[in-house]
Amino acid sequence: MSKFDSDKVMPRYFAIAVLLALVGIAVIGKAAYIMTAEKDYWTEVADRLVRDSVSVKPNRGNILSCDGQLMASSIPEFKIYMDFKAGGLEKDTMWNDSVDMICEGLHRIFPEKSAEEFKRHLEKGHKKMSRHWPVWPRRIDYGTYTEVKALPVFRQSKYKGGFHCEEFNSRRRPFGSLAQRTVGDLFGSKDTARFGLELSYDSILRGTNGITHRRKVLNRFMNVPVTPPVNGADIITTIDVSMQDIAERALVNELREVNGDMGVAILMEVKTGDVKAMVNMTRCADGEYREIMNNAISYRCEPGSVFKPASIMVALDDGVIDTSYVVHTGSGVFEMHGRFMKDHNWRRGGYQDINVARALEVSSNIGVSYVIDHYYFNNPEKYVEGLYRTGIAENLGIPLVGYAPPIIRMPKKNSRGQYTNWSKTALAWMSIGYETQVAPINTVTFYNAIANNGKMMKPRFVTKVVKNGETLMEFPPVVLKEQICKPSTVKTLQTVLEHVVSQGLGKRAGSRLFRVAGKTGTAQVSKGAAGYHTGGVDYWLSFAGYFPADAPRYTCLVCIRKSGLPASGGGMSGLVFHHISEGVMARHLKLSIDDARDTTASPVPDVKGGNVLAAGYVLGELGVKTDRDWSGSYTDGNPVWGNARRKDNTVELGRMSTSPGITPNVVGMGARDAVYMLESRGLKVRLHGRGKVKSQSYAAGRPVVKGRECVLTLQ
DSSP: OOOOOHHHHHHHHHHHHHHHHHHHHHHHHHHHHHTTTHHHHHHHHHHHOOOOEEHHHHHHHEEEOSSOEEEEEEEEEEEEEEETOOOHHHHHHHHHHHHHHHHHHHHHTTTTOOOHHHHHHHHHHHHHHSSSEHHHHHHHHHHHHHHTTSSSTTTOOTTTTTTTEEEEEEEEETTTTHHHHOOOOOEEETTTEHHHHHTHHHHHHHHBOOEEEEETTTTTTEEEEEEEOBBOEEEEEOOOOHHHHHHHHHHHHHHHHHOOOOEEEEEETTTTOOOOEEEEEEEEEEEEEOOOOOOHHHOBBGGGGGHHHHHHHHHHHHSSSOOTTTTEOTTTEEETTTTEEEEETGGGTTEEEHHHHHHHHTTTTHHHHHHHHHHHHTTTHHHHHHHHHHHTOOOOSSSSSTTTOOOOOEEEEEETTTTSOOOTHHHHHHHHTTTTTOOOHHHHHHHHHHHHTTOOEBOOOEEEETTTTTEEEEEEEEEEEEEOOOOOOOOOHHHHHHHHHHHSGGGOOOOOOSSEEEEEEEEEOGGGGOOOSSSOEEEEEEEEEHHHHHHHSSEEEEEEESSSSSOOIIIIHHHHHHHHHHHHHTOOOOGGGGGGGGOOOSOOOOBBBEEEHHHHHHHHTOEEEESSSSOOOGGSSOOOOEEEEEEEEEEEEOOOOOOOTBHHHHHHBBHHHHHHHHHHTTEEHHHHSSSBBEEEOTTTSBOTTOOOEEEEEEE
């Protein structure tokens, strides 16, 4: 008979099979849950703990001013986390014992959050047994990180205590928002460039990532470097911090004064094209002015009257006129092809008959537009070609993202010889700065070429790339056009632009210390499809020029956008130009010491009574003659008390007879000597006023009573 009893054995096998099946289903279900619901979490943990190869970020290069001052630099920042599963039961015991101390310490480091709030937040993570629970929501610097790392539990290794961090390269600008849109910035969360030089030179500044292998040895991970990171190089910019500060302060002050919406100021070095300062201010919702857009390179608009010198340059270069050519402007209103051209003073009777030079000095719309319309109406292509020749329409190719090249359209004809993009009034209004689109950077480059005797330089923002004290790359000045017009035309315009400031509408831009040349501009701003006539009127106010006019060193453009009247390019933008030019030139001003001498002042100083031995020593060192009645040297010791009296070109120093028990006469002495003499005899001294002793309450010659008070009145 078989010993196998199927009735007893088979149910057992069946139960075991069912149990194994259930375990298998549970394993599969858990795996599916991990692969779906917890996928992101475990992927993050895997990336943090068990990657074979880890990318190591290099240090980002610095951005420096032209004189080597830091304008942008990288420093490490940290986000701090807690792994509540690390360390097991031993860590849990430490945590429970230390959580109150930890929260008190965190409150001391981060006072904006109470210890109770920290405890609730951390206990929430502890309850979830999170492996990556944020201790603080924002990045912290290295100093703060070391303070947090010193707290109980946090000071343990991350595998034992659970405290760990993520390190980031944070960009810091020591000068704050100064030249922010030019220097640029990074996306903080991604450490990637956003705009400005940071973006344009990102590949140079960023460096190259390295690679590190991670190996687990004795339950710990070790980093084994494979490819070290290559740190980024530094770039030397053309920005001058002090000039940038001067320009920014001058522009913001005027924007507040005139209630402006936006302002731009650009300062350029004449010979090299180096941009020494570039300010872009926009009024924000809170009324403050900040750099939020690089309007200097991207705000393409109708430039207004600062465009007129380009029009006259074309006519002078083509030889159709000279500066003595007379235009009849009448009473300031002139009909041109069905539309009325007006001068700014048309309500006051206009300028009547004026020559071309005077038309630029007073910014006569009729004077300029009549000349261009009269000589180029039948051949507008020749005028536009002349504008292209001057460089005002040049694509500068600057290394800043967002640059908008000028738009100055060329007349085009169809097969029937009719203009397709041109009207009868286009030429007249284009000649005075309308129907064109020019960014401020192009305008200042054009005026810089005039200051540079016709040679147009490309705006330069970076001079070289350096690393560890070695120059890796240099960016020399680039000439865009050797000559924008004939040398005689340049000389003529230089003279006219100087007269604009000395005897025209640009007087407020001038200076008593040096000569200035430039041109004003006041233009109405078109509001897109709504045009110019939508109720309120916006104005684009400009002043472009250079200084000193007789030996140009810097070119400057100031633009202000504002709503409503009053609006004056010369009176508002010109005033900012004045402050910038004088502030910049003050840094280079060198005066003779003879200029500081006051010929009306006496060369003999006023000497107080007191220690006349010391006074004699000082006067002797200064070369002032003294008449004294004692012998000895100041360096030998005891003071000689007396009085001093100025006589002609000498100082009479007389000895004072003193007795230890008699109150001395301290009238005429300085406070220090008077107090010493009185208190050395036992009197208590109280002072009123400043200067020499005018009177003393305890009369001279009286016997000294120790402890008595003597009030000295100084004046």
